[in-house]
Amino acid sequence: MTKLVLERLQKRFGAVHAIRDLDLAVGEGELVSLLGPSGCGKTTTLRCVAGFEFPDEGRIAFDGADITDLPPERRDIGMVFQNYALFPHMTVRQNLAFGLEMRRIDRAAAAARIERVLGMVQLGGMAERYPRQLSGGQQQRVALARALVIEPKLLLLDEPLANLDAALREEMRFFIRDLQRRVGITALYVTHDQAEAMVMSDRIVVMFDGAIAQLGPPAEIYQRPSTARIAKFVGRANLLPGTIEASLGGASHRVATVLGPVAARHDKALAAGTKVTLAVRPEAAVLTAAAPADRPSFRVRVEQSYFLGGAVDHVARAADAGIVFVVSTAPSNALAPGTDASISFAERDAWIMADEP
Amino acid sequence: MTAGVLPLTGSAPRKPRRRWLPAHYWLVAPALVLIGVFLVLPYFNIIVMSFRAPAVGAPYAPGFSGGNYLRILSDSYFLGVLADTVFLGFVTALVCLLLGYPVAYHLARTRSRFRGLLYVFVLSPLLVGVVIRTFGWLILLSGNGVINRALVDLGLAERALTLMNNRFGVTVALVHVFLPFMILPLVAAIGSIDPNLEAAGRSLGAGRWTVFRRIFLPLSLPGIQAGTILVFVLAMSAYVTPVMLGGAQVKTMPVLVVQNLIDNFQWPMGAALALVLAVTGIVLVWVYARLTGALMRGVQ
Numbered sequence: 001m002t003k004l005v006l007e008r009l010q011k012r013f014g015a016v017h018a019i020r021d022l023d024l025a026v027g028e029g030e031l032v033s034l035l036g037p038s039g040c041g042k043t044t045t046l047r048c049v050a051g052f053e054f055p056d057e058g059r060i061a062f063d064g065a066d067i068t069d070l071p072p073e074r075r076d077i078g079m080v081f082q083n084y085a086l087f088p089h090m091t092v093r094q095n096l097a098f099g100l101e102m103r104r105i106d107r108a109a110a111a112a113r114i115e116r117v118l119g120m121v122q123l124g125g126m127a128e129r130y131p132r133q134l135s136g137g138q139q140q141r142v143a144l145a146r147a148l149v150i151e152p153k154l155l156l157l158d159e160p161l162a163n164l165d166a167a168l169r170e171e172m173r174f175f176i177r178d179l180q181r182r183v184g185i186t187a188l189y190v191t192h193d194q195a196e197a198m199v200m201s202d203r204i205v206v207m208f209d210g211a212i213a214q215l216g217p218p219a220e221i222y223q224r225p226s227t228a229r230i231a232k233f234v235g236r237a238n239l240l241p242g243t244i245e246a247s248l249g250g251a252s253h254r255v256a257t258v259l260g261p262v263a264a265r266h267d268k269a270l271a272a273g274t275k276v277t278l279a280v281r282p283e284a285a286v287l288t289a290a291a292p293a294d295r296p297s298f299r300v301r302v303e304q305s306y307f308l309g310g311a312v313d314h315v316a317r318a319a320d321a322g323i324v325f326v327v328s329t330a331p332s333n334a335l336a337p338g339t340d341a342s343i344s345f346a347e348r349d350a351w352i353m354a355d356e357p
Numbered sequence: 358m359t360a361g362v363l364p365l366t367g368s369a370p371r372k373p374r375r376r377w378l379p380a381h382y383w384l385v386a387p388a389l390v391l392i393g394v395f396l397v398l399p400y401f402n403i404i405v406m407s408f409r410a411p412a413v414g415a416p417y418a419p420g421f422s423g424g425n426y427l428r429i430l431s432d433s434y435f436l437g438v439l440a441d442t443v444f445l446g447f448v449t450a451l452v453c454l455l456l457g458y459p460v461a462y463h464l465a466r467t468r469s470r471f472r473g474l475l476y477v478f479v480l481s482p483l484l485v486g487v488v489i490r491t492f493g494w495l496i497l498l499s500g501n502g503v504i505n506r507a508l509v510d511l512g513l514a515e516r517a518l519t520l521m522n523n524r525f526g527v528t529v530a531l532v533h534v535f536l537p538f539m540i541l542p543l544v545a546a547i548g549s550i551d552p553n554l555e556a557a558g559r560s561l562g563a564g565r566w567t568v569f570r571r572i573f574l575p576l577s578l579p580g581i582q583a584g585t586i587l588v589f590v591l592a593m594s595a596y597v598t599p600v601m602l603g604g605a606q607v608k609t610m611p612v613l614v615v616q617n618l619i620d621n622f623q624w625p626m627g628a629a630l631a632l633v634l635a636v637t638g639i640v641l642v643w644v645y646a647r648l649t650g651a652l653m654r655g656v657q
């Protein structure tokens with residue numbers, strides 16, 4: 001069931017076109033991430049949904065009701081800010097009680113709800129502390145609790161993990177995702193961190209320059225990016241320009257590249273002669289000392305290798321083609337710098353994108 | 358030499374010489390001397406003077422007594438002037454707060470390129486000397502002044518309004534000059550409030566007014582406290598403005614002090630009046646700071 005609908009949203013700030021013709025539908029209980037570099041319009045979109053900004057054109061509807069012109073206090077949303085925005089002069093309990101007071105919920109019921117939500121975010125016993133007496137992670141959970149305690153219809157999260165250190169950030173990804181699922185609340189999540197979006201979202205909206213570049217589940221965005229720019233932004237990708245030689249029926253194509261003809265896939269048949277770009281993920285490419293017998297490969301020299309713990313990244317150059325490839329292998333298959341080697345990849349791991357150098 | 362340890366240079370470790378005071382402390386000595394000679398000593402002299410008895414033909418008579426204080430505290434005239442002075446300070450501070458808060462809010466939040474110019478406007482009353490500024494108010498407020506002429510000529514008033522030689526004129530002029538002392542601390546306090554707090558409050562269901570009352574106002578209390586104390590103290594101790602714009606109608610403690618010291622040659626009485634004003638001010642500010650401090654628990 002569709003919960004939140006954005007229709008042909010437009011927003012300009014002077015000469016800056018912050019949101020261009022944005023359409024989006026978020027289903028009940030779904031968590032959708034707006035992912036993009038800074039300045040792509042993702043935060044502006046969120047602020048339009050929250051009611052802190054009003055779109056120049058277009059419509060925002062919630063549960064079928066138009067809320068485009070409603071002030072934020074009448075939208076029934078819970079919002080988590082990047083810097084948490086906890087009220088510094090109120091204790092944790094008072095922070096949580098604020099929204100309940102605005103909803104005129106009687107004291108006993110409010111107290112019970114606050115206890116329950118504090119338990120959910122594992123902050124029982126912290127109710128009388130002031131925000132400044134809490135760690136960053138605890139403040140983050142208070143912010144989450146304050147947004148959830150009012151039992152809003154929609155949860156908005158604006159880069160909520162950006163101010164946490166790396167270890168805590170990873171932990172909180174799962175924590176927030178789990179909490180969102182348990183509560184069953186519809187959520188819109190803004191982030192510039194593709195790993196975060198990948199882990200947490202039901203669907204990802206990749207935004208560039210105020211417009212949606214691609215919209216789909218994390219695996220689809222990662223494995224089948226529609227442009228080279230998306231392939232580079234979401235994860236790492238080796239990009240290889242080429243021309244379609246022949247469609248081999250269905251998704252399979254033969255593509256001419258500087259490395260020779262390569263088998264690759266696209267979701268529909270492309271005409272021969274089309275200029276395209278191939279994306280091969282570093283972990284999908286195969287690096288071997290000897291050339292594999294069963295499929296085409298090209299010779300490279302390993303220039304650098306970086307030990308990452310669970311994997312080793314190799315930077316390899318195909319000298320005659322002037323191409324640099326990044327290949328990630330298991331440590332047991334790692335090759336030393338200076339080694340001559342072969343790179344190959346399976347057809348299913350070479351994804352064809354409409355050309356965009 | 359034992360192995361593994363680097364040999365130290367020959368001399369035994371030097372004992373640091375304990376100084377009576379670290380050398381850099383002496384840098385404040387000139388300032389301390391200045392304050393001692395020109396502030397502490399004169400104040401001490403005023404305290405001593407206030408316990409002298411008045412005399413004819415001499416600044417004071419021999420011996421000490423609390424007679425001056427007894428007279429001030431039992432004379433309804435002096436107490437009335439003291440109350441008027443406190444009231445003047447209170448009203449000036451209140452009006453400055455009401456006028457200054459919106460300006461401070463704007464200054465703290467604006468990203469306009471004219472921001473610097475706005476600061477110049479706010480500080481402009483302080484760029485003109487007190488006498489010249491007060492003459493300016495005379496030209497505007499007097500019975501034959503610009504405002505009255507305009508009102509009468511436009512037919513908005515039948516005859517000239519009394520805009521000066523009363524509390525109104527004094528308050529207007531004091532508010533004008535002390536407004537910067539209210540606005541600047543407020544800008545500092547408001548500027549340190551995270552703008553997202555307002556958004557957070559709104560998202561939780563509070564309207565603009567509730568957000569202001571419950572979140573913004575409490576968090577700007579430190580600025581309100583600092584500004585009101587500054588303006589209150591400054592207004593209470595103002596001399597030139599009440600003298601020039603208050604006429605015979607408005608008597609404040611500083612006016613009375615100067616009258617006694619210079620016009621009537623009553624040094625002991627003048628000193629006692631000055632001290633009563635100072636102590637009253639200190640006590641009121643202390644009580645006020647305690648009260649507002651209780652409100653601000655948790656703000657900082």
